[in-house]
Amino acid sequence: MSSPHPRPLPVEGRGEGRSLGASAFEVIDERGRGSAAQLGEVLRDCNVDVNVVETRMRRKRLLVADMESTIIEQEMLDELADFIGAREKIAAITERAMRGELEFEAALKERVAMLAGLDASVLDQVAERITLMPGAETLIRTMKVNGAYCALVSGGFTVFTERIARRLGFDEHQANVLEIAGGKLTGRVVEPILGREAKRLALLRLTAELGIDPRETIAVGDGANDLAMLEAAGLGAAFRAKPKVCEAVAAMSNGAVLTHGDLTALLYLQGYAESDFSG
Template sequence: MASALTISPPRRAASESAAADLPLAVGPAMTSASDIHNRLSRMPHILTIVSPRDLTTPQIAAFTQLGGHSVYELGPDAADIRFAEAPVWDEVAQLATEHGFDFAIHDEADVREKKFLQADMDSTIIEQECLDELADLAGVGAEVAAVTERAMRGELDFEAALNERVARLEGLPVTACEDVLRERLTLSPGARTLIASMNARGAKTVLVSGGFEIFVREIARLCGFQAHHANLLEISGDRLTGRVLRPILGREAKADILNREVTALGLSHAETMALGDGANDLGMIEASGLGIAYKAKPVTAAAADAAINHTGLHAALYFQGIRAEEFIA
């Protein structure tokens, strides 16, 4: 959902969660996917809206007119609106586009508050792509950024694109990485609040990246992530060799990490949340209970349950029903 115009309905088919939410058919009778969808749609739902500014009464009223019957304030900029039946996704998306809001729609039976958060780093927890910043220092910024864009859109194989871009950095001093860390990287709005709040509520938080350990380790420390995973740049002496050490962490590895954490923590996937922006985040977004696309490429947005395009990462707390007064700044 790179823009609100590309917002898609939730990617999780109704039939995937029906077993947990609905009684099984008895005897030879079969329940069709359309029957399940109709029954799920008639269950109580919650629409969470998040604004970049304080919400006004007319703005809330516009959403309740879609069929909402009660409003619960989460903060000055966010609210839950309850519906007897699921609101029409396209109608909500259109209204959210007009107001510049982010939103999520939940079945009331969903596990709302998550116990595990896994997040991508580049263009998600931070506002930049570290590899592009390194390439800029090496004088090949435009070329590398073009490959990055295509890879994140899913147009190129991630590993091949990573190797191609890193090869352009051969001979770059390792001190360039320190320069990027010190001078070029900024946290996305709400990043620290999201992680601190999740940690305080007993959730495990993990930063995963197809980027590099030298950056990911420091960003994980700054935000308070409990664990991190990343790729390693090969270094000879005090310079980059232009190669990435194997194995390469990409789309499948990100999903594998989430699945291992679920098993180790004794959780269900419904209790997990994943945040990302690019095609290599698809695996973990699809595997999680709440997959959130953050200012994402269209292919990623289409696979997610919700998107954050207009506000900050703190919106992921509101999506879980957590009130602003409970946030840890």
């Protein structure tokens, strides 16, 4: 729970509480989600996130993260669209796909097709626009220092995930591949497309390969194509997500919705205090 000034909370029967830092406070309460709903109602107008997590296996051994609008602040197809004068059109399709109004794979193909003939050198120019989501560096560094395996799994493109994975220290990255021929984008994505189900399977593959209990995993994303992955994780976090995504994750027994905090909120959810942060 995010709060700039932790103080006693007017919730009947609350359990033991402790401050995790300047912007987070936790309450141990065996009543679970019913108590959280009551607390959420009390704090509805305070711009804080209230979530319930299991105390067992709370610190996760595997992080699987979406990239665009999650680990970074941009949607890279929208940025590429600037170079063909179609940002508004492509961004509208992106928004609808992330809200779950369009099938992800079809929407991806439609947007990439508009880029046919674009010089591949533009990819490097667009990469220079990337800015990290606040808290991203601290999240990855802290989890890795504590022995977690971190994977970047994106419905975007490897040309960008490779850079971000290297910059932040992700152990691996997985994404779609833009087809390039003669130094230009062909307007096609190399099959198979990494979509909603592929994200879920990536998480399950990693748990099997690393010998990690699925309950010891945390996944984070913002779009409808992340939902299957979030549901498969021990803790699935919707980060500044679309309304329908927040609604779906809030209904999950393993779900957490983060609207106000930055990515360090994922550390607080795991029981890390600010004094435990690295980087």
